[in-house]
Amino acid sequence: MTDHAVLDELPEGPYDKRELTEAINGVITRRGEQDTLGLLTVPGQDA
DSSP, X not given: OOHHHHHHTSOOSOOOHHHXXXXXXXXXXXXXXXXXXXXXXXXXXXX
C-alpha cells in the first residue's frame, strides 16, 4: 500500500492536522492494517 492509497479513501474537505491524522488512522483501522502500518499520533491528544 502506498500513502496515496490511504489518501484516496479520505472524503474531500478542509482538514486541520488533528482531523487529517484521525481520518488517516480511521482508514488504517478499517483496513485492519494498524498492526502492520501503525497508527499516527494525533496532535493535541494525551497518550
